[in-house]
Amino acid sequence: MADLTNNLANVAPGIKAEILAEALPYIRQFHGKTIVVKYGGNAMTEERLKHGFARDVILLKLVGMNPVVVHGGGPQIDNALKKIGKQGTFVQGMRITDEETMEVVEWVLGGEVQQDIVMLINHYGGQAVGLTGKDGGLIRARKYRMPDREKPGEFLDIGYVGEIEAINPAVVKALQDDAFIPIISPIGFGADGQAYNINADVVAGKIAEILHAEKLIMMTNIAGVQDKQGNLVTDLSAREIDEMFKDGTISGGMLPKISSALDAAKSGVNTVHIIDGRIEHSLLLEVLTEQAFGTMIRSH
Numbered sequence: 001m002a003d004l005t006n007n008l009a010n011v012a013p014g015i016k017a018e019i020l021a022e023a024l025p026y027i028r029q030f031h032g033k034t035i036v037v038k039y040g041g042n043a044m045t046e047e048r049l050k051h052g053f054a055r056d057v058i059l060l061k062l063v064g065m066n067p068v069v070v071h072g073g074g075p076q077i078d079n080a081l082k083k084i085g086k087q088g089t090f091v092q093g094m095r096i097t098d099e100e101t102m103e104v105v106e107w108v109l110g111g112e113v114q115q116d117i118v119m120l121i122n123h124y125g126g127q128a129v130g131l132t133g134k135d136g137g138l139i140r141a142r143k144y145r146m147p148d149r150e151k152p153g154e155f156l157d158i159g160y161v162g163e164i165e166a167i168n169p170a171v172v173k174a175l176q177d178d179a180f181i182p183i184i185s186p187i188g189f190g191a192d193g194q195a196y197n198i199n200a201d202v203v204a205g206k207i208a209e210i211l212h213a214e215k216l217i218m219m220t221n222i223a224g225v226q227d228k229q230g231n232l233v234t235d236l237s238a239r240e241i242d243e244m245f246k247d248g249t250i251s252g253g254m255l256p257k258i259s260s261a262l263d264a265a266k267s268g269v270n271t272v273h274i275i276d277g278r279i280e281h282s283l284l285l286e287v288l289t290e291q292a293f294g295t296m297i298r299s300h
C-alpha cells in the first residue's frame, strides 16, 4: 500500500493524503473494471488541464482499473477549417461534413489530437496506444441519415457523418488486458473503406456498452446539464430527459451527449456522468471520491 500511495502521489502531486485514504474503497470496487472516458474537445483547450488529465488516466490504470479514452476535438477541427477559409456548421450537434471537411477531420482527430494525448500520457510514464475506427476493424460505420425534425419521416443529408454499424472490441480488449491505455478517435469506416465522421459522444457511449464498462464519464466544458433557469441538474431520469428534449432545454452539442449517455445507461453501464473537464483532476475526483460532480444520467 505504501508503494501504491507513493505512486499515486507522484503521478498526481496535487492530490491530498485524505483524498488518497478516501480512495481505497473505490480502488477496491473498481479494480479490473473498465472506465470509458469521453474527453471532449472543449475540455482540452488548456495546457495545464491536458497534463492533469494525462496523469489522472495513468493513475486509474496504475491502481488496476482499465481506462479507455474516446476523444473529441470539435473546436480543434473548427480552428483547422478556419485556416482553409471554411466555417464549421452543425445540425442538432452534428457537423455537416463535406469531402474537404472529412479530410480535415481525419487529420485533426486521428493525427493531431490523438497523438497529443498519446504523447502526454507516455510522457508521464503511461503506455497509451492511439486507434481510429479502422484499427482492428474497431468501428464499422455507414452514412448517417438524420431524421428531419421539421418533416417527420424525412431525412437530412449531412455528408460524411457516420452512424455505428458494429464495434469489434477485440483490439481494445487485447490492449487493456495488457498495460496499454487505448485512445480512440471517433472515425468510423464503411465496408468500402470510406471514412466517416462520428460524434465522439456517440462512440464513447457505444464503446462503453460493448465493453460492459462500469462507468462512462463525459468530460465537457460546463458544470453539467442545466435546467431552463440555468441551474445545474445533478440527476436526470429518462422521463426528465424526454421533457428537456421536447421543450428545447437541451440543444446543440448536448443533444448527442445526453442521447448517448442515456443509451449507455439503458444498456447496462452502471453509472454515467457528465462532468466539468475544466476542474483540475475532475476525473480522479469523480472516480475515487465521494464528491458528487456534474450530472448523473439514470436509465429510468
Ligand SMILES: Nc1ncnc2c1ncn2[C@@H]1O[C@H](COP(=O)(O)OP(=O)(O)O)[C@@H](O)[C@H]1O
Pocket (backbone or CB within 6 Å): 039, 040, 041, 042, 043, 072, 073, 074, 201, 219, 220, 221, 222, 224, 225, 226, 227, 249, 250, 251, 252, 253, 254, 255, 257
Ligand atoms: N441544457 C444544457 N445544459 C448544459 N449545456 C448545454 C445545454 N444545452 C446545450 N448545452 C451546450 O452544450 C455544450 C456541451 O456540448 P459540446 O460543446 O458538444 O461539448 P464537448 O466538446 O465537450 O462534447 C455546453 O457547453 C453548452 O453550450
Ligand SMILES: CC(=O)N[C@@H](CCC(=O)OP(=O)(O)O)C(=O)O
Pocket (backbone or CB within 6 Å): 039, 040, 041, 042, 071, 072, 073, 074, 075, 077, 093, 094, 095, 105, 161, 162, 186, 197, 198, 199, 200, 201, 253
Ligand atoms: C459528426 C460530428 O459532429 N463529429 C464531431 C467529432 C468530434 C467531436 O465529437 O468532438 P467534441 O467531443 O469535442 O464535440 C465533429 O466533427 O466535431
